[in-house]
Amino acid sequence: MSRRSGRLGIVAATAVALVFGTSLLSPAGPAGARPADPPQLSREGRWLVDQHGRIVLVHGQNLVWKHDPYVPPDSPEGFTATDAEWLAEHGFNGARIGTLWAGVTPDAPGQVDEDYLDDWQRVVDLLADQGIWMQFDFHQDMWHETYGGEGVPDWAAERPAPFDLHPPIKLSFPATYITPELATVYDRFWANEDGVQDGWASAWGAVAKRWGDQPYSMGYDLINEPWAGREWLACPITGCASSYRNEFQPAYERATAAIRRSDPDGIVWYESQLLANQVPNSRFGPVDDGQVGYSWHSYCPFGYLDSQGLPVGVGGCRDYDDTHHRKALEQAETMGATNLMSEFGATDNTELLAIDTAAADDHFTSWMHWAYKHWDDPTTADGRQGMFADDADLSSVKAEKLRTLVRTYPQATAGTPVDLSFDPESGAFRYTYEPATGIEEPTEIYVSPLHYPDGPDIDVAGGRVVGTADHHRILVQATGTEPVTVTID
Known part of the structure; x- marks a missing residue:
C-alpha cells in the first residue's frame, strides 16, 4: 500500500501536522505508552528496545557540566525546560548526562550528597517529560582538577609518592595523560x-538506588574514557589486552554488582579506553550479565588534525568510521552487549559530522553528539564544539551544524531494521524494516522540520501512516507481513 502526503486522508493531515508542529493522535509523550509500563531501554541481542519491544535508535546530545558543582544551573546558559523542549523538537531523543562521581560522594566514600542528586533530578525530570532517553555518565577527564581535568572527588585524588614532592604537571588536554604521575594514579585506581x-x-550503587526506576533511563556509563596507566604505550598495538582482562573488566564487574543491588535490569555500559577512540581495538571479553552495553567514542584522527589547523581533509574518515562501527559491533557481540557511540563530533566541521552520522545510519548505531553546549569545557582538543555560538541564546544555533545533525530517522521500530539512509543536503530518506507480529504500537519516525520547506512527501510501501505524534513524528503500521519501506522527500 502506498500513500503520499499532500493528498486526501490522514497522510495529508500528517504533513500539515509536521509543518506546524501539531499532534493529531498523541497529545503528549511516546505513542501508545502504557502508564503501567515504565519506559526504559533494555538490551535484546544487539538492539536497544523500549518497553513495548520496539527497536529504538537514539540520536542524542552530551550534557556534561565539568566545573564545580558539576551540574548545569537552572538558567539560560545552563539547562531549563526550554532546552529540553528544543532537544525533542529537533529530534534528539537521548542525553548522556554527566552525573559525576565528584558530585555524588564529594566528601568521603559512601557519603552521598543527596542535594547533588536532587539538582540533577531537576534536569532528569525535564528530559523525561519530553520522552528523552538518559544515560547516566561518571564522566572524567585526566582524573581531577589537580591535573587539569575533572571527574573524581578530592578524597580520591591524593597524589602518589614520590610525585607529591613537586608541583603537579598540568598540560593541555589530552597531553597530561602520558605523564608518569597521572599514569600511576590510574594504575592505583x-x-x-x-x-x-x-x-x-x-557511588554507582547510590546512583542506581536513586535512578533505578527512573522513566526514560537507558542505564549507566561506568567511566568516561578510562586510561590504561603505565601500559598505555602498548595500547595502539595490542589494544591494551592485559588492561582489559586484569583491570578494566574486573573493576566494571565490581561496579555492576553495586548497581545490581538496587537495579537488576538497567543497562550497564562498559566503556573502552581512551586510545580506542582513534584505534578501534577494544578487548573486553564475554560479560556475565544480560543487560550490558558497549559504550565507545569515534574521533577520526583526520578530524583531530583538521581541528589543529592542518589541511589534511577529512575524506579519509569514511573508511575509519566504517571500520570503527564494524569493530564496535564485533566487540559488542563478544561481550553479549548492545552498543552506543556515546561520543563523536566535538567540531564544527559539518563534512566530518555528515560522514559520522551517515556511518551510524549504515550500521544502525545509536549516538550521542559531543556536545549540546560548550559550557566552558576545560578538556577538549577543539574549542569549536556545542550547538550554539552563545550557550545562553538558543537563537544563536549554528545553522549548518544543526541541519547536518537533525535527521529524519526511525526512533522506534515495530520490527527489525533492514536498510536506512538520509541525505542531509536534500532530505531524501529511505527506511526498510521487517515488521514484527505481536507489537501493537506503531513505528515512530521523526521527520526533520528543517529539510522539507514545502512539506514532506511520504510514501509507504507495505504499510500506512496512521497518525502523528508530538515533535514531528509520524506513526506507521504494517499492513501485512512483508517488509515496510518508508520514503520521504
Whole structure:
C-alpha cells in the first residue's frame, strides 16, 4: 500500500501536522505508552528496545557540566525546560548526562550528597517529560582538577609518592595523560589501592538506588574514557589486552554488582579506553550479565588534525568510521552487549559530522553528539564544539551544524531494521524494516522540520501512516507481513 502526503486522508493531515508542529493522535509523550509500563531501554541481542519491544535508535546530545558543582544551573546558559523542549523538537531523543562521581560522594566514600542528586533530578525530570532517553555518565577527564581535568572527588585524588614532592604537571588536554604521575594514579585506581575503586563502585550503587526506576533511563556509563596507566604505550598495538582482562573488566564487574543491588535490569555500559577512540581495538571479553552495553567514542584522527589547523581533509574518515562501527559491533557481540557511540563530533566541521552520522545510519548505531553546549569545557582538543555560538541564546544555533545533525530517522521500530539512509543536503530518506507480529504500537519516525520547506512527501510501501505524534513524528503500521519501506522527500 502506498500513500503520499499532500493528498486526501490522514497522510495529508500528517504533513500539515509536521509543518506546524501539531499532534493529531498523541497529545503528549511516546505513542501508545502504557502508564503501567515504565519506559526504559533494555538490551535484546544487539538492539536497544523500549518497553513495548520496539527497536529504538537514539540520536542524542552530551550534557556534561565539568566545573564545580558539576551540574548545569537552572538558567539560560545552563539547562531549563526550554532546552529540553528544543532537544525533542529537533529530534534528539537521548542525553548522556554527566552525573559525576565528584558530585555524588564529594566528601568521603559512601557519603552521598543527596542535594547533588536532587539538582540533577531537576534536569532528569525535564528530559523525561519530553520522552528523552538518559544515560547516566561518571564522566572524567585526566582524573581531577589537580591535573587539569575533572571527574573524581578530592578524597580520591591524593597524589602518589614520590610525585607529591613537586608541583603537579598540568598540560593541555589530552597531553597530561602520558605523564608518569597521572599514569600511576590510574594504575592505583585499577589496583584498588586505598579502596578508591570500592568507593567508586559504592557511588554507582547510590546512583542506581536513586535512578533505578527512573522513566526514560537507558542505564549507566561506568567511566568516561578510562586510561590504561603505565601500559598505555602498548595500547595502539595490542589494544591494551592485559588492561582489559586484569583491570578494566574486573573493576566494571565490581561496579555492576553495586548497581545490581538496587537495579537488576538497567543497562550497564562498559566503556573502552581512551586510545580506542582513534584505534578501534577494544578487548573486553564475554560479560556475565544480560543487560550490558558497549559504550565507545569515534574521533577520526583526520578530524583531530583538521581541528589543529592542518589541511589534511577529512575524506579519509569514511573508511575509519566504517571500520570503527564494524569493530564496535564485533566487540559488542563478544561481550553479549548492545552498543552506543556515546561520543563523536566535538567540531564544527559539518563534512566530518555528515560522514559520522551517515556511518551510524549504515550500521544502525545509536549516538550521542559531543556536545549540546560548550559550557566552558576545560578538556577538549577543539574549542569549536556545542550547538550554539552563545550557550545562553538558543537563537544563536549554528545553522549548518544543526541541519547536518537533525535527521529524519526511525526512533522506534515495530520490527527489525533492514536498510536506512538520509541525505542531509536534500532530505531524501529511505527506511526498510521487517515488521514484527505481536507489537501493537506503531513505528515512530521523526521527520526533520528543517529539510522539507514545502512539506514532506511520504510514501509507504507495505504499510500506512496512521497518525502523528508530538515533535514531528509520524506513526506507521504494517499492513501485512512483508517488509515496510518508508520514503520521504
